Amino acid sequence: PKPNIDPTAVLIKAYACQRRTPLKHHNSFLTDALEILSQNAEYNDNEGRSVAFRRAASVLKALPYRVKNMEDLKSLPCLGDHSQRVIKEILEDGSSREVESTRQSDKFxxxxxxxxxxxxxxxxxxxxxxxxxxxxxxxxxxxxxxxxxxxxxxxYYDDLQKPVTKAEADVISDIVEKAVRAVLPGAEIRLMGGFRRGKEVGHDVDFLITHPEEGKEEGLMPKITNWLEEQGLLLYQKTTRNSYLEKMDGPARAPNNMDRFERCFSIFKLQTGSERASVSGWRAVRVDLVVSPYSQFAFATLGWTGSKLFERELRRWAGQEKHMSLSSHALFDSKQNLYLRAKTEEEIFAYLGLEFIPPSERNA
Ligand code: CTP
Ligand code: MN
Ligand code: MN
Ligand code: MN
Known part of the structure; x- marks a missing residue:
C-alpha cells in the first residue's frame, strides 16, 4: 500500500522549470477542465488568461497525490481565484458548469x-x-x-486528426535517418518534442538534425527533402531558410518562442498495413524537421523538447530571475553582457541556476 502523503508537507515551486512534471499524474479530472478554459481563452485571443489556466493545470500535474479537497491546495502557487472556483465546483459537484458549457459551445x-x-x-x-x-x-x-x-x-484532415503512435514515429525515424545519412554522412539526428518526453502518441513527429563539423549543416534541408521527394515519401513540405544572426537576434530582440533555424514543416506519406496480406495502404503524418548548427545544438535540443509551457517558463525564469535571455539558439547574460556557450542541456540548466530536469519530467 502507498504511504499517505501529507499534502501540506509537499512543496511545489512556482516556475514549471523548477518542478518535475511526469506524463502520467493524479489530477487529470481537474487539469483537463482547466485546459479547456485555457484553450477557450486562446481562441478568444486572451493570452494572459490562457497562460494563467495552463499554469494552474501544470501545478496540479506536479502533485504526487490526487486532490481531495480545497485544503489540499492551500500552499500551492499559481492557483488564481478563477481556477480555484472551478476546482471547488468539480470537487463538490463532479463537474464545472462553466467548463461544460464552454465545451459544448458552438464557438469552442x-x-x-x-x-x-x-x-x-x-x-x-x-x-x-x-x-x-x-x-x-x-x-x-x-x-x-x-x-x-x-x-x-x-x-489530409482525417489522417492528421489521428494520433501518431510511437511505433509510427520509430518508422519515420528510420526513414529520416536514411535520408539524412544519404545526403550528409556523419550528421546526427534526434527525436524531439513529445516523443522525447516519453509520450506514447503525438500530433506530429519532431526531429533535430546537426553535424559535428560546423558549417556542414548549411543548406542541408533542401537535400533531405529532395531525397524524400524522389522516394515518393512527401505529400507536402515547406522549407524555411535559417535566418539567425547572433548580433541581431540575441539580447536586443524581444523574447520570442519562434526560432530561426532552417526548418521544414512537412506531411509524410507513411506506408501502413501488413505486407503479407498485401493490403498495404498509407496514411499522412505531420513531421517537423529542424537543422541546427552544432554550436547551438544544446539550445535547440532544449527548445524543441518542450512542453510548450515548460519552454515558456524556462524563458520567463531566465528573464525575471536571472536577467538572462534564453532562446533555442543561445543564452545571453545581460549582467555580464556575454553569450554563455553550452554543449549539453545540463550546462544550460546549471547556468540558469536550475536543477536538471530530464525530458520525461518536462511534461508541464
Ligand atoms: N516549437 C518551436 N517552434 C515552433 C513549433 C514548435 O520551438 N514553431 C517547439 C515547441 O516549443 C515544443 C517542440 O517544438 O517544445 C514541439 O512542439 P510540438 O510538436 O508542437 O508539440 P509536442 O510537445 O511535440 O506535442 P505533440 O505530441 O502534440 O506534437
Ligand atoms: Mn505520481
Ligand atoms: Mn510534436
Ligand atoms: Mn512539431
Missing amino acids: QAMKALTGIFGVGVRTADRWFREGLRSPDDLFRTGQQLNRAQQAGVQ
Missing part, C-alpha cells in the same frame, strides 16, 4: 475543428467562424481561398 467546437486543420491559426479560424463557417467541410462547400498548407490540411 468550431474553433477546435478549424484550428485543427494544418496551416490554420486562431486568427484565420476566428474570421471563418464570424463568417458562419464551422468545419473543414464548410470550407470546401463555400469554396474558401486556401493557401498551400491549408489545402494539404483539408485534404
